[in-house]
Amino acid sequence: MTVQENAPKAVILLSGGLDSSTVLAIAKAQGYACYCLSLDYHQRHNVELLAAQRVAKALGAQAHKTVQLDLSLFGGSALTDNAIAVPEYETQGIPVTYVPARNTIMLSLALAWAEVLQSRDIFIGVNALDYSGYPDCRGEYVSAFQQMANLATKAAVEGQTITVHAPLIDMTKAEIIRAGHALGLNYGLTVSCYQADSRGAACGVCDSCRFRKSGFVQAGLADPTRYRDAEKLI
Amino acid sequence: MTVQENAPKAVILLSGGLDSSTVLAIAKAQGYACYCLSLDYHQRHNVELLAAQRVAKALGAQAHKTVQLDLSLFGGSALTDNAIAVPEYETQGIPVTYVPARNTIMLSLALAWAEVLQSRDIFIGVNALDYSGYPDCRGEYVSAFQQMANLATKAAVEGQTITVHAPLIDMTKAEIIRAGHALGLNYGLTVSCYQADSRGAACGVCDSCRFRKSGFVQAGLADPTRYRDAEKLI
Numbered sequence: 273m274t275v276q277e278n279a280p281k282a283v284i285l286l287s288g289g290l291d292s293s294t295v296l297a298i299a300k301a302q303g304y305a306c307y308c309l310s311l312d313y314h315q316r317h318n319v320e321l322l323a324a325q326r327v328a329k330a331l332g333a334q335a336h337k338t339v340q341l342d343l344s345l346f347g348g349s350a351l352t353d354n355a356i357a358v359p360e361y362e363t364q365g366i367p368v369t370y371v372p373a374r375n376t377i378m379l380s381l382a383l384a385w386a387e388v389l390q391s392r393d394i395f396i397g398v399n400a401l402d403y404s405g406y407p408d409c410r411g412e413y414v415s416a417f418q419q420m421a422n423l424a425t426k427a428a429v430e431g432q433t434i435t436v437h438a439p440l441i442d443m444t445k446a447e448i449i450r451a452g453h454a455l456g457l458n459y460g461l462t463v464s465c466y467q468a469d470s471r472g473a474a475c476g477v478c479d480s481c482r483f484r485k486s487g488f489v490q491a492g493l494a495d496p497t498r499y500r501d502a503e504k505l506i
Numbered sequence: 507m508t509v510q511e512n513a514p515k516a517v518i519l520l521s522g523g524l525d526s527s528t529v530l531a532i533a534k535a536q537g538y539a540c541y542c543l544s545l546d547y548h549q550r551h552n553v554e555l556l557a558a559q560r561v562a563k564a565l566g567a568q569a570h571k572t573v574q575l576d577l578s579l580f581g582g583s584a585l586t587d588n589a590i591a592v593p594e595y596e597t598q599g600i601p602v603t604y605v606p607a608r609n610t611i612m613l614s615l616a617l618a619w620a621e622v623l624q625s626r627d628i629f630i631g632v633n634a635l636d637y638s639g640y641p642d643c644r645g646e647y648v649s650a651f652q653q654m655a656n657l658a659t660k661a662a663v664e665g666q667t668i669t670v671h672a673p674l675i676d677m678t679k680a681e682i683i684r685a686g687h688a689l690g691l692n693y694g695l696t697v698s699c700y701q702a703d704s705r706g707a708a709c710g711v712c713d714s715c716r717f718r719k720s721g722f723v724q725a726g727l728a729d730p731t732r733y734r735d736a737e738k739l740i
Contacts, residue, residue, distance in 0.1 A: 341575050348622035366660045373618035376658045380614045384607035388582035406660075413657040420650035424610045426600045429641045 281391035288323030291397035294452035313343040323463040375408035402445035445487030460496035473500035515625035522557030525631035528686035547577040609642035636679035679721030694730035707734035
């Protein structure tokens with residue numbers, strides 16, 4: 273896929289997981305020149321950052337930056353504090369894998385880069401159906417961020433309004449997978465597991481694995497995920 | 507000043523400059539246990555971070571954290587790109603010392619820490635009178651951030667609403683200085699200059715120096731700022 277000259281620039285938040293990789297494929301298909309932004313927040317599953325690199329390269333991103341920001345400084349999440357275990361099969365409430373203000377921090381960084389790039393578009397892969405109930409994955413949150421962003425920057429004050437696109441917000445995991453598949457995305461490049469090992473092999477039992485696995489089943493598509501212990505699968 | 511047991515916790519964004527140091531003094535006087543947060547964004551004037559340490563210590567903060575986040579990765583500001591000079595006596599428009607989305611990034615980090623601390627209060631020293639026209643220093647921006655923050659976190663969803671306090675928003679620089687002075691704040695500890703040298707001595711000619719200097723004159727108080735070249739003063 274090539275990018276047309278004068279294509280509008282978009283900043284894509286890319287974790288290297290299934291959702292954000294699909295968002296990159298969607299933005300690309302919509303004709304944006306894609307500037308991918310990843311966050312190394314000292315997450316437990318930092319192998320996802322290698323996945324982000326692979327995906328950005330495979331989809332021909334214009335640029336890919338990884339910001340270093342150690343959120344373990346604050347703690348308060350199983351993803352940034354090794355003393356808190358990643359739960360299996362969480363069923364109710366917001367689980368301990370929630371990272372305080374993570375999407376707000378990531379969108380803020382995307383806003384900074386968008387302003388410097390003179391881009392009017394930010395893409396984020398949040399999804400409010402097959403997800404873990406994180407508050408910063410809801411449509412009303414995304415709208416409120418956009419409203420704030422349009423008061424926050426010099427670019428916005430000068431009339432360059434920002435749109436925060438969340439194309440997956442109302443899609444099921446199966447619909448997301450079908451959309452990415454239709455765009456030729458190889459999900460074997462992506463890593464979703466909260467406790468993926470250093471080679472990117474998934475645990476198969478955390479929330480993120482569970483949503484991903486059942487998404488492939490419901491989409492009726494082969495699951496290319498590498499699991500490290502097939503016997504532990506649901 | 508001692509903090510009462512069971513005092514409510516507040517996160518204070520503390521740059522080490524005149525405004526944020528005054529805000530810390532105000533929050534302390536209001537009875538908050540103060541958790542100070544500074545950002546090392548590879549700013550040109552990073553000596554302000556030493557000032558932040560001095561001020562946090564002098565005012566008996568409960569804790570002081572400095573987050574490392576290299577905003578020179580994005581560039582686009584005289585404060586993060588050494589190729590862009592800090593202007594003297596900027597008179598119109600938003601000057602090149604504006605750092606894209608800086609306050610949004612800092613408030614997002616404060617929001618993360620507040621959630622982990624179970625704090626409901628964030629303080630920021632923005633000011634919309636004697637300032638450089640930065641969009642993220644206006645009251646409507648602060649309100650929009652607060653509205654977004656109250657949709658962003660697990661704590662907010664569970665009813666722990668966040669208030670973003672901007673006590674200086676409508677004060678002149680002279681009023682700010684008088685307020686801090688009345689609370690016993692030693693402004694000699696603070697550094698405002700955008701191009702302060704490694705010892706914290708100020709240039710006397712950048713926007714930030716100009717506002718500070720004229721604030722002391724208007725307040726009728728002695729200016730304890732150390733200037734490195736007295737002849738260059740306005």
